[in-house]
Amino acid sequence: MSPPHTHALDARYYTDPELFEIESRGLFSRSWQFACHASQLAEIGDYVTFALNGENLFCIRDRSGDIKTYYNVCQHRAHELLRDAGNTKLIVCPYHAWTYELSGQLRSGPNITAVPGFDRSKVCLSEVRLEEFCGFVFVNLDPQAEPMETWFPGVRDEVSAFVPDHGHLKPVQWVEIAERCNWKVSVENYSECYHCRLNHQTFSTGVVRPETYDIQPQGHCLRHTTECQNLDQMSYPIDLDANPHAGHYSSWFLWPMFSFQVYPGNILNTYHWRAVDVDHVVVWRGWYAVDGMSSKVLADLAQQDRQTTVAEDIDLVESVQRGLRSRGYRPGPLVVDPAGGVNSEHSVQMLQQWMRDAVDKDSNINRQKRRKL
Numbered sequence: 001m002s003p004p005h006t007h008a009l010d011a012r013y014y015t016d017p018e019l020f021e022i023e024s025r026g027l028f029s030r031s032w033q034f035a036c037h038a039s040q041l042a043e044i045g046d047y048v049t050f051a052l053n054g055e056n057l058f059c060i061r062d063r064s065g066d067i068k069t070y071y072n073v074c075q076h077r078a079h080e081l082l083r084d085a086g087n088t089k090l091i092v093c094p095y096h097a098w099t100y101e102l103s104g105q106l107r108s109g110p111n112i113t114a115v116p117g118f119d120r121s122k123v124c125l126s127e128v129r130l131e132e133f134c135g136f137v138f139v140n141l142d143p144q145a146e147p148m149e150t151w152f153p154g155v156r157d158e159v160s161a162f163v164p165d166h167g168h169l170k171p172v173q174w175v176e177i178a179e180r181c182n183w184k185v186s187v188e189n190y191s192e193c194y195h196c197r198l199n200h201q202t203f204s205t206g207v208v209r210p211e212t213y214d215i216q217p218q219g220h221c222l223r224h225t226t227e228c229q230n231l232d233q234m235s236y237p238i239d240l241d242a243n244p245h246a247g248h249y250s251s252w253f254l255w256p257m258f259s260f261q262v263y264p265g266n267i268l269n270t271y272h273w274r275a276v277d278v279d280h281v282v283v284w285r286g287w288y289a290v291d292g293m294s295s296k297v298l299a300d301l302a303q304q305d306r307q308t309t310v311a312e313d314i315d316l317v318e319s320v321q322r323g324l325r326s327r328g329y330r331p332g333p334l335v336v337d338p339a340g341g342v343n344s345e346h347s348v349q350m351l352q353q354w355m356r357d358a359v360d361k362d363s364n365i366n367r368q369k370r371r372k373l
């Protein structure tokens with residue numbers, strides 16, 4: 001195994017549209033990506049459509065109560081099947097009315113029985129790998145993908161323990177944050193707290209104790225742990241006796257583009273990144289509560305987060321993206337402290353290794369393919 005890289009990733013990984021294409025066709029198509037929250041599909045027949053990596057997909061709850069994900073494309077002549085979100089008893093294509101069961105199986109179509117030998121049991125919507133993970137639905141376009149437990153060992157149990165009510169949560173609000181930077185700049189910024197004390201005063205003095213902050217890999221998860229400020233210094237009240245993790249903060253970043261974050265008080269919030277193009281990303285901040293009931297604590301916290309940490313990070317990542325385009329930038333040494341801790345970039349080193357692996361592997365395959373042509 002080659003020794004870990006000691007310098008930051010070359011700027012071209014963040015600025016070259018060709019490398020972004022390689023990521024889209026490779027990494028994004030074989031990793032676990034957030035699709036929707038299970039509470040959006042409470043009843044049989046509830047569905048939501050969404051775009052992922054250039055593909056139109058939809059999730060739907062079938063008659064046995066399971067959630068299924070399909071490519072949103074009719075198996076007749078490729079019209080899209082469903083739009084937006086809603087509830088339906090059957091999936092009816094708007095083009096020629098071919099009709100599918102919620103299980104994806106073709107049920108009927110005008111005049112199909114007139115076709116000699118037409119076997120409707122052979123026609124089925126194309127299904128996509130899916131896993132429910134603490135009430136969140138993730139999909140993977142790679143049918144051979146390893147299960148999420150292999151990618152992110154132990155995380156499901158940990159999040160469940162930190163959010164005991166996760167089965168009853170519903171989204172309270174989703175805040176969409178557009179950032180003019182490559183998705184990796186935003187993800188790296190999220191994955192180190194070396195910049196926290198200087199740039200996130202509220203977070204560093206009102207929520208966590210930066211001197212105890214650390215981030216360690218756990219499979220392809222980066223787990224953030226920290227002690228919290230004393231209760232009297234917290235920026236909002238919490239009931240410490242509610243459960244064993246009521247006073248804890250933690251976050252689980254799931255490579256490549258999702259993070260569960262739990263604030264003291266068992267307040268679950270999420271980040272999910274959607275890469276738009278090589279230098280634009282949208283970050284969705286989700287906030288969740290039992291039955292979707294907002295409270296003053298949650299509303300204040302979400303607002304505080306938006307006005308402080310989120311706003312501060314936008315300035316940072318957009319400045320970095322401009323810098324990556326500068327001819328004057330040479331990738332600098334990462335500050336990797338063997339003892340870890342808040343002032344170490346070991347987590348960025350790990351992340352950049354995953355980034356390199358994802359792109360370089362596919363670049364080599366492409367090169368070999370070109371040579372064979």
Ligand code: FES
Pocket residue numbers: 074075076077078079093094095096097098
């Ligand atoms: S394309 Fe769907 S019924 Fe023809």
Ligand SMILES: [Fe+2]
Pocket residue numbers: 189190195196200309313
């Ligand atoms: Fe930050």
